Amino acid sequence: MDLYSVFYDLVSQVPRGMVTTYGALAEALGDMAAARAVGYMLSVNPDPENVPCYRVVHSDGKVGKYTHPLGTQEKVRRLENDGIRVEGERIVGFENVLFTDFHTDHPLRRLREEQKRKRAMLSLETDITGNDVAAVDVSYHGDEAFAAAVVQRGSEVHVRTAVARVRFPYIPGYLFYREFPAIREVVRDIDGVLLIDGNGVLHPSGFGFASQAGVELGIPTIGVAKSLLMGQVEGQNVIVGGRPVARVLGRHCIVSPGHRVSLEDAVGIVRLLPNRHLYPMLLTMAHREANSLRLSELAHGGGERHLREGKEQGEQEGQGNAH
The missing domain is CATH 3.30.2170.10 (archaeoglobus fulgidus dsm 4304 superfamily)
Structure with a gap:
């Protein structure tokens, strides 16, 4: 299975003006055990212009790290360019801009059933x-x-x-x-x-x-x-x-x-x-x-x-x- 392509498709579903979390993406993949892998796949994103990994933040609303020479500063700039307010590296009104409605068949859940x-x-x-x-x-x-x-x-x-x-x-x-x-x-x-x-x-x-x-x-x-x-x-x-x-x-x-x-x-x-x-x-x-x-x-x-x-x-x- 090409889980990378599946994952980057999920990230691409996050619309402009909204954000999602590492945990939400792990759940969309089908298993919270994938949370660390979510972070890794974001860090090696080969197409950051079309796969908006900057829209992935922490579950407490903190912006978090970003793989870019300017790091978090660039992540904040991109989020604000999307119309999202950030104060002190924390998203304002986080619950109102949180996206979790992924179109997914939960591939890891399917693999777990296959293992059974x-x-x-x-x-x-x-x-x-x-x-x-x-x-x-x-x-x-x-x-x-x-x-x-x-x-x-x-x-x-x-x-x-x-x-x-x-x-x-x-x-x-x-x-x-x-x-x-x-x-x-x-x-x-x-x-x-x-x-x-x-x-x-x-x-x-x-x-x-x-x-x-x-x-x-x-x-x-x-x-x-x-x-x-x-x-x-x-x-x-x-x-x-x-x-x-x-x-x-x-x-x-x-x-x-x-x-x-x-x-x-x-x-x-x-x-x-x-x-x-x-x-x-x-x-x-x-x-x-x-x-x-x-x-x-x-x-x-x-x-x-x-x-x-x-x-x-x-x-x-x-x-x-x-x-």
């Missing part, structure tokens, strides 16, 4: 048919995503990379829609299990990024997070709702099943993989490759969307057939 439907397809019974063990990660620069997958097949390690334009900002609970388009390009034919830097069922919805990616791709996935998102730790188990949903293997290695793998089998697979400080080296390699791709693309100007594939001998990274 996909969650019904989730399986935590182990069903791994192939021998691949892969890991994937994404690095970012502006609206560019740089994805890398490291695929272990027998004694060989294959590296795949892809560059894609990102049209979805980071919003808590919607990471899948930001990262998946780039990840999909590098993991299309994985025949085994995929490790993802993130959470599986260890998530407020019970359906984190690793779980949703597994359902969407139709492959077994495991979430490996570096920090604890939620739950109580008892021994090594992470307890949510009275039952173990993840396991802490190390200070920065928290394993939760994504899709088509049980908690015990997910932990067993991760334990068998070569690691550094208990964190799987395959994920470390994917992180390194994604960052390397980003730096390389920026050094050469970038701009081209593409898929690359290479191969390394497994012994070069100390990798063996661990699954």
Whole structure:
């Protein structure tokens, strides 16, 4: 989904002589969790002359910041040019000029409903048919995503990379829609299990990024997070709702099943993989490759969307057939 275009259309609906708020725009998108993303998208508005981001203010009537060399001063000038009175950087008669009547289908609400439907397809019974063990990660620069997958097949390690334009900002609970388009390009034919830097069922919805990616791709996935998102730790188990949903293997290695793998089998697979400080080296390699791709693309100007594939001998990274 191109949420940027949807958002800028909403901002463009605010008529001359009226203002709206960050919260009103988040509600129009369908989730107040998007409030911070609203601020970010306003700050990178590519067409401020036609998308009047200066008409977005704080909920208490304060004008707020403005991405312009003159900052708030320029924002006030534009608002007053619209016929809005401002005193002490606060809008006079704020309630009378507040616009909230957006024409919207609340896209985030629709995505949340989609997540609920996909969650019904989730399986935590182990069903791994192939021998691949892969890991994937994404690095970012502006609206560019740089994805890398490291695929272990027998004694060989294959590296795949892809560059894609990102049209979805980071919003808590919607990471899948930001990262998946780039990840999909590098993991299309994985025949085994995929490790993802993130959470599986260890998530407020019970359906984190690793779980949703597994359902969407139709492959077994495991979430490996570096920090604890939620739950109580008892021994090594992470307890949510009275039952173990993840396991802490190390200070920065928290394993939760994504899709088509049980908690015990997910932990067993991760334990068998070569690691550094208990964190799987395959994920470390994917992180390194994604960052390397980003730096390389920026050094050469970038701009081209593409898929690359290479191969390394497994012994070069100390990798063996661990699954």
